[in-house]
Amino acid sequence: MNPVQEVLDRIETGSVAGLVAFLQGLDDDDKRAVARGLPAHLSERRRAGFEAERRILELAPLYRVAGAACLSGAEQVASWLNRRELRWVEPKADAVQVMSVLGNRxxxxxxxxxxxxxxxxxxxxxxxxxxxxxxxxxxxxxxxxxxxxxxxxxxxxxxxxxxxxxxxxxxxxxxxxxxxxxxxxxxxxxxxxxxxxxxxxxxxxxxxxxxxxxxxxxxxxxxxxxxxPRQALLDGCVSRFLAGCDAAEAAPFVKLWRKLKPEAAEIPETDFVRVLPSAPSPLIQLALEELHRAEAAGALEVELFAEAVQALAYRPEKKNMAAAVKWIADAPPARGGAAVAALAPVLDVDTPSLRERGATIAKGRRRSV
Structure with missing residues (x-):
């Protein structure tokens, strides 16, 4: 028996079950012979024209099984399974078929x-x-x-x-x-x-x-x-927020955070302040909601409040500047006074109503300090 020709003949019949049964009966010498002959055969067949290449695509599941069973090194098998002409297979069926010849490794x-x-x-x-x-x-x-x-x-x-x-x-x-x-x-x-x-x-x-x-x-x-672990999800969300991401990438983690419904004591105030300068809109909205909750619980320190307001005021979006102005306006005088310097960019904005409101609040907060 010529094991190489026998394997090629069984590939040509298109029966995966028959090929697997035959491969499982080969000894090590026969497998080494197939391992030497199979790549050369495939390369030669690829050069035989369009119809031959189309036939390779049809028989790809069997070529993959034969190579997985007979090639010796893991790197050789990985390279074989990633050959472009052998990739177009039904993935779940292919996984079962290839796994069936790897059990003795x-x-x-x-x-x-x-x-x-x-x-x-x-x-x-x-x-x-x-x-x-x-x-x-x-x-x-x-x-x-x-x-x-x-x-x-x-x-x-x-x-x-x-x-x-x-x-x-x-x-x-x-x-x-x-x-x-x-x-x-x-x-x-x-x-x-x-x-x-x-x-x-x-x-x-x-x-x-x-x-x-x-x-x-x-x-x-x-x-x-x-x-x-619930904490693993909360920590994971924060790590994703801090790593930086666009609105589409942030959206599922914003949704996850909200579904977890953290208590005020679980809100990482510093981290949410840190994301404000560059976060996409959905994440800014979440950060503001959580920082306001932390503030209501007495957990947002004055320095972090001032940093958060400043980050918002320096954002290019007018709605974030307006949020900074409102936040200072709603804060107790001493707290708002500590953040009044953050309103500097608002005083140069080209929206008169926002600019004037910022100037009024800044003037009032300075008097109260």
Missing amino acids: PLEWRRDLAVRLVGRLRPAPSGSTWRRVESLRAWDLAAALVIETGVEPPENDAFVSGWVLRTVERHWMNRGTRVLADDRLLDHMLPRLFQAAGVADGLNWNPGWEGHHTIIGELVDLTRTGRV
């Missing part, structure tokens, strides 16, 4: 492969949530190996955003059923949600079904059972 080898596959993931293209879900061709196999081996996946935003999109899909397919409590990747993903780029679309997604559970809603629910 040593645990550390499979962990190595998992890390390499996660590291090679690339962000899904921009577009609708469903278009992004459909692009997750390499995520499922990488995730399956991480789960099966228990390896700590490397930092990769694409792995995190892929998990979010797959969770969105599970919510949809299960018509809103809760899915996160038993999710075996949740503990890996939770701290990374607040660091990774590309997660906002999935976190914001909501089909509008009554009783439907979004990821954010489920995370909040899980804090009540202890499955997810």
